[in-house]
Amino acid sequence: MPVLRRRDSRANTGFSLTELLIVLAVLSLLLSLVVPAASRLAALSRRAQCAANLSHIAKAYFTRKGHDQISTDPPFSVLSEWYLQLIPFLAANDLALACPEDDDPAAALPDIKMLVRGMSLNPFSTNPIWNEVSGAEMPGAYRIWKVSQEQYSALQGTIGEGRNIQAKLPQYDPGDNPEKYYFLFEDAGDWDYEDVVMEVEENHGTNKLKIKLHFGYTVFSYTMTGPNDFEIDLGTNGSGQPGSFVFNMVGKLSYGMNWRADDIYSGTHRILALDYEDYLAFTGASQTEHWETFKAPRHLGECNVAFADGAVESMRLDEIDPTVIENRLKYWSPPHATE
Structure with missing residues (x-):
């Protein structure tokens, strides 16, 4: 006499609705953790590339200033398209002038x-x-x-x-x-x-x-x-x-140079260049309104800053805001300047 076997309804119907919802919830949770982390890692990578660009620009600047001591060419002037004067000292790599986080770099x-x-x-x-x-x-x-x-x-x-x-x-x-x-x-x-x-x-x-x-x-x-x-x-x-x-x-440009860079000498912790929407950062006493127009916090709310002592740092805008006189004297003006 044949034996009747009860079929396992779970084997025939697959996952229950509750189980599917649990799986979807777990996947959503994982995605909510992984996607922002991956996006942040990509942003940090772009910030690092931008910092490397600014480091190259700072080195090219001081190499060019040293070149002025032995050359009969007109001396470097930050007010006259500084980026054109530095390209030969960037190994003709004008890609170093564009920040990878800048979606719309200015035409140089x-x-x-x-x-x-x-x-x-x-x-x-x-x-x-x-x-x-x-x-x-x-x-x-x-x-x-x-x-x-x-x-x-x-x-x-x-x-x-x-x-x-x-x-x-x-x-x-x-x-x-x-x-x-x-x-x-x-x-x-x-x-x-x-x-x-x-x-x-x-x-x-x-x-x-x-x-x-x-x-x-x-x-x-x-x-x-x-x-x-x-x-x-x-x-x-x-x-x-x-x-x-x-x-x-001449390609694309994402950085501004401190308009007083000509008066800032190597080894000082003064701003040389930074993420900026104009090629010159006019930050004098009567010109700080340019800051509000052209500041560029491209990197997770911060901007990269190259200093004349060789350092490149990611900084909050309020830390270097030149409309605050203490910041202007500390970071933007030549040493010993009263304004």
Whole structure:
């Protein structure tokens, strides 16, 4: 007589709903622990790479400063595209200028200058004047002024030979198209700012910089210089001809250098360079508002800072905030400075 065997219902139906929910809960718990840990490890790795970049920049800076002692080249100036001056001392590795945590690094612009009557006017150097005041508030005579496309259009009915428009020059506002702007040059002192107009258009898709030149009536001779020994005589006495030129941008830039770096010597625990959204960190007594605009806590709420003594540290923003005078004197100003 056959023996009847009771089937194991568990073997036929698999896991119960309760068991599945328990498994899912355990997996969710594991993921909640593993994913943040993995993300943090990746962030720490990017922070370490950024710190290495800043260390390379600091070493290149002091190597370049030492080079100045034996070279007939113009001395290093932090105010004149410091990154271009350091690239040869970074083994031509401009990748060291970009932080891996920076999703939108700035385009590093080429070294282009206008030479006129013994002056070298560098339009792409960060100039706090046109960013902070209007021409009416201009402290002294400036030979160059930056305006946006909209601002230039608004000035069209005003600009003309011999018309003093200095008081009408606006504080720079990038407007709707920050990649297109104009530099207005003044040469002879009538402050009409129409002697040379440089129209600039950045194309980040192609990594190109296009420059168009328009001439009014120039009294002095202008020469434009650029990378790879580029040099062109632009004429004088109204003879300048409009021209278009295209240059390569120099890669990407994620760091700012202390604007007083030239006065900070090796071995001092003063800020040389750091994570920043502009290539110069203007942190003087009247310019600390730049800090709020350009500070960059990219690394888990902190920023990497390279010091002139060779140290690179991750620091909280409040520790180095230059709007606090104690921080400014401790970290940003040259030793023994009272401001």
